[in-house]
Amino acid sequence: METSTSPTVVSAAALLAPAPQERRRPLRWLAGFGPTGLLGLAVLLFWLLAALLGPWLLSHSAAGTGTSNVFAPISAKHWLGTDYLGRDMLALVVEGARYTIGVALFATLLASGTGITLALLAAASGRWIDAVLSRGLDTLTAIPSKMFALIMVAGFGSSVPMLVVTAGIIYVPGAYRMARSLAVNINALDYVTVARTRGEGTLYIMLREILPNILGPMLADLGLRFVYVVLLLASLSFLGLGIQPPAADWGSLVRENIGALAMGGASVIVPALAIASLTIAVNLVIDNLPGRAARERGVR
Amino acid sequence: MGAPLTVQGLSIVAGNSTLVDNLSFSVQPGEVLALIGESGSGKTTTALALMGYARSGCRISAGRVKIGETDVLALDAARQRSLRGRTVSYIAQSAAASFNPSRTIMDQVVEPTVIHGLCKRAEAEAKAVQLFRELALPDPDNIGSRYPHQVSGGQLQRLMAAMALIGDPDLVILDEPTTALDVTTQIEVLRAFRRVVRERRATAVYVSHDLAVVAQMADHILVLRNGKMSELNATEQILSAPVDDYTKCLLAAARPAVRASGQASGDSALLLEVKELSCGYGPVDAKGQPAKLILQDINLKLYRGQAIGVIGESGSGKTTLARAVAGLLKPCHGSVTFDGHALKPTLQQRSPEELRRIQIVFQMADTALNPSQTIWRILARPLQFYKGLRGEPLKQRIYELLDLVKLPRTVADRLPGGLSGGQKQRVNLARALAAEPDLILCDEVTSALDTVVAAAVLDLMAELRRELGVSYLFISHDLHTVRSVCDEIVVMQHGRKLSQVARADYDRGPHHPYYQLLARSVPELRRGWLDDMDHAAKTAAAAHPTREIHA
Numbered sequence: 001m002e003t004s005t006s007p008t009v010v011s012a013a014a015l016l017a018p019a020p021q022e023r024r025r026p027l028r029w030l031a032g033f034g035p036t037g038l039l040g041l042a043v044l045l046f047w048l049l050a051a052l053l054g055p056w057l058l059s060h061s062a063a064g065t066g067t068s069n070v071f072a073p074i075s076a077k078h079w080l081g082t083d084y085l086g087r088d089m090l091a092l093v094v095e096g097a098r099y100t101i102g103v104a105l106f107a108t109l110l111a112s113g114t115g116i117t118l119a120l121l122a123a124a125s126g127r128w129i130d131a132v133l134s135r136g137l138d139t140l141t142a143i144p145s146k147m148f149a150l151i152m153v154a155g156f157g158s159s160v161p162m163l164v165v166t167a168g169i170i171y172v173p174g175a176y177r178m179a180r181s182l183a184v185n186i187n188a189l190d191y192v193t194v195a196r197t198r199g200e201g202t203l204y205i206m207l208r209e210i211l212p213n214i215l216g217p218m219l220a221d222l223g224l225r226f227v228y229v230v231l232l233l234a235s236l237s238f239l240g241l242g243i244q245p246p247a248a249d250w251g252s253l254v255r256e257n258i259g260a261l262a263m264g265g266a267s268v269i270v271p272a273l274a275i276a277s278l279t280i281a282v283n284l285v286i287d288n289l290p291g292r293a294a295r296e297r298g299v300r
Numbered sequence: 301m302g303a304p305l306t307v308q309g310l311s312i313v314a315g316n317s318t319l320v321d322n323l324s325f326s327v328q329p330g331e332v333l334a335l336i337g338e339s340g341s342g343k344t345t346t347a348l349a350l351m352g353y354a355r356s357g358c359r360i361s362a363g364r365v366k367i368g369e370t371d372v373l374a375l376d377a378a379r380q381r382s383l384r385g386r387t388v389s390y391i392a393q394s395a396a397a398s399f400n401p402s403r404t405i406m407d408q409v410v411e412p413t414v415i416h417g418l419c420k421r422a423e424a425e426a427k428a429v430q431l432f433r434e435l436a437l438p439d440p441d442n443i444g445s446r447y448p449h450q451v452s453g454g455q456l457q458r459l460m461a462a463m464a465l466i467g468d469p470d471l472v473i474l475d476e477p478t479t480a481l482d483v484t485t486q487i488e489v490l491r492a493f494r495r496v497v498r499e500r501r502a503t504a505v506y507v508s509h510d511l512a513v514v515a516q517m518a519d520h521i522l523v524l525r526n527g528k529m530s531e532l533n534a535t536e537q538i539l540s541a542p543v544d545d546y547t548k549c550l551l552a553a554a555r556p557a558v559r560a561s562g563q564a565s566g567d568s569a570l571l572l573e574v575k576e577l578s579c580g581y582g583p584v585d586a587k588g589q590p591a592k593l594i595l596q597d598i599n600l601k602l603y604r605g606q607a608i609g610v611i612g613e614s615g616s617g618k619t620t621l622a623r624a625v626a627g628l629l630k631p632c633h634g635s636v637t638f639d640g641h642a643l644k645p646t647l648q649q650r651s652p653e654e655l656r657r658i659q660i661v662f663q664m665a666d667t668a669l670n671p672s673q674t675i676w677r678i679l680a681r682p683l684q685f686y687k688g689l690r691g692e693p694l695k696q697r698i699y700e701l702l703d704l705v706k707l708p709r710t711v712a713d714r715l716p717g718g719l720s721g722g723q724k725q726r727v728n729l730a731r732a733l734a735a736e737p738d739l740i741l742c743d744e745v746t747s748a749l750d751t752v753v754a755a756a757v758l759d760l761m762a763e764l765r766r767e768l769g770v771s772y773l774f775i776s777h778d779l780h781t782v783r784s785v786c787d788e789i790v791v792m793q794h795g796r797k798l799s800q801v802a803r804a805d806y807d808r809g810p811h812h813p814y815y816q817l818l819a820r821s822v823p824e825l826r827r828g829w830l831d832d833m834d835h836a837a838k839t840a841a842a843a844h845p846t847r848e849i850h851a
Binding site: 189191193194196198212213 | 626627628647650652655656658659660662664667668669670671672673681682685686731735
């Protein structure tokens with residue numbers, strides 16, 4: 001590590017050396033996922049692209065245009081058949097991706113982010129903050145989630161940001177409990193005690209000592225929570241409180257087209273498959289995040 | 301009663317690495333063979349292979365294991381199962397983790413006979429009581445109806461031996477059975493084990509890392525290193541005239557040399573003074589007394605450059621003393637004065653400068669280093685925090701610290717998971733040294749390490765003390781370690797300081813009886829030590845009739 005070369009040479013080397021390494025790093029990072037992780041990543045990327053670019057690629061919006069061709073099978077004109085109003089299923093699924101992925105992803109991130117932050121605060125600071133936070137969030141758990149959503153929608157009306165916030169609030173206590181139980185265990189370990197005897201502040205202990213060590217399980221929890229939010233969203237749509245027609249997320253697509261199930265129609269199977277593929281992909285990616293196996297081996 | 305054991309060309313692999321390499325040995329009926337070596341040398345792996353068992357991920361790739369006329373490795377899984385617990389039995393290191401907490405001891409001790417259908421329950425129970433008696437367990441008739449948490453660790457270890465012996469096995473495997481015990485408990489357990497093994501003339505394989513313990517138990521010693529046999533010889537031979545270099549190294553480490561202190565204690569300034577210190581846990585009552593008092597009325601003086609050892613059994617309050625000095629636990633009475641200034645009771649009230657001057661080093665290097673931070677970041681943090689170092693000076697200082705604790709500079713980029721136990725403990729020390737403290741509180745720093753590695757860490761600590769003039773408060777349960785490093789020894793029991801012994805008086809009496817008991821209980825590296833101890837046993841038992849209950 002120690003170099004006896006002159007400063008100019010060192011700085012020149014520093015300029016030259018990192019460049020190829022930087023270029024190689026994303027590829028190496030991707031290779032760390034392993035085959036199943038890469039599969040999940042591909043599916044996730046596909047749906048993200050569909051959500052972002054889909055409506056722009058499809059020339060017309062399907063939501064408004066019904067035909068008499070109800071529950072049509074897969075054909076050249078309608079690649080995924082039509083729904084109960086004769087709308088093109090492909091366009092509906094692609095448009096639904098925005099709602100499902102958008103709302104579920106943001107709500108999950110909101111819930112887990114808030115939960116983890118509060119949990120770290122509770123674990124790293126004193127008994128009183130812990131008690132107030134824990135009991136406060138316990139109270140939130142006591143309110144049935146559907147009832148809570150009903151009150152929120154009744155009070156503030158149904159809109160996408162509203163749904164994100166509602167789903168976020170509903171899943172904060174779960175994420176908090178999970179993160180707190182992990183953080184409390186880490187907090188009792190010697191390296192946190194060493195940091196405390198060094199005189200470190202609460203923020204340093206939260207972010208540097210505890211957070212990196214609960215991140216793995218919390219990401220797994222995030223994957224699970226994502227699935228819950230998708231389901232909550234679908235059930236809210238079922239009650240007419242979720243995404244408002246004619247727009248539809250995947251959950252409401254399944255419900256609207258449930259009549260096609262008897263006929264084995266594509267219109268009910270496709271959105272169901274979409275939900276399944278998305279949730280499985282998210283969990284595959286999270287389970288195969290690179291660095292976990294490497295950390296167990298003790299290399300960077 | 302025992303059957304001969306023959307092992308030929310035993311090899312065990314895990315993936316591409318060879319754990320045990322072409323090992324051959326034999327044990328005559330009624331003899332005890334000791335497997336000795338550092339952690340990771342394949343001792344336990346070999347011992348488990350004698351039962352035809354390989355841990356998941358491992359595979360017995362070659363060799364033969366014969367117990368009597370049975371070729372263990374050639375049997376199918378069902379026949380191997382019927383062999384285990386009956387022909388071969390196993391006594392594990394941690395009895396506390398090996399017993400099912402929700403069933404009575406008797407249920408579990410007679411379990412091997414039930415599983416193998418050897419005899420009726422009543423017969424088995426009678427036999428178990430007989431074994432309890434042989435193993436010198438208190439109240440042998442009724443101890444079986446208790447639950448595992450109602451007996452002490454040393455008793456559990458003996459109960460586990462009863463469980464192993466109830467099927468009259470041909471071969472008993474003892475895997476570090478006394479490592480987790482206090483020295484005074486260890487001697488009881490060793491004595492019981494040895495008597496049972498001798499009286500029953502069982503063939504036994506004793507796995508241990510402690511040469512002194514093995515010297516009392518074994519007829520032959522097999523020294524393992526990296527899965528290969530270094531030396532196999534009679535115990536006397538190994539102890540008196542070892543052939544292999546590694547065996548010599550082990551022997552040297554087991555006879556700790558006194559490390560020179562460098563500075564005489566009397567002429568330097570008073571650094572730490574603990575006065576009438578009491579502390580405890582639980583809610584505080586009206587008089588300011590906590591519900592559970594751990595430390596009572598501790599007085600201690602430590603001069604600059606001095607090392608004071610604190611010794612006692614587990615639960616004696618040693619660690620609590622260190623925590624109180626470090627400010628992790630608020631004392632309910634008494635004061636701590638550091639370099640002429642009274643220290644505030646809690647961490648939050650102390651200044652960063654005060655915190656910097658007292659550093660703590662923990663026992664388990666695994667939990668003392670953040671697994672998600674590189675060694676670089678672990679060492680850099682105190683330097684940045686206390687001194688605001690960055691850039692080139694920071695880099696230089698980190699390399700200096702690594703040199704100081706004799707670690708290669710390349711470890712800086714690694715995570716703690718990639719280091720060995722000894723290396724982690726060095727990083728642990730380096731982190732404390734980074735703050736340039738006046739006092740380091742060492743809590744059982746060598747307890748989790750192998751003898752050879754521990755000796756190297758102790759050497760390092762003595763050297764640092766000579767060169768940097770730091771003082772140590774050295775907490776340990778191992779009298780040998782404390783004697784080799786410290787100028788004075790504080791003996792603690794049940795949260796009280798019993799006596800303080802200076803280095804010059806280590807071997808001169810008379811001392812407090814408890815100190816003498818501790819000193820006597822440390823196994824000596826010679827054969828027949830346990831026999832000598834047996835003569836003294838009765839007087840020791842008479843002096844401390846209640847000890848077993850507290851152990």
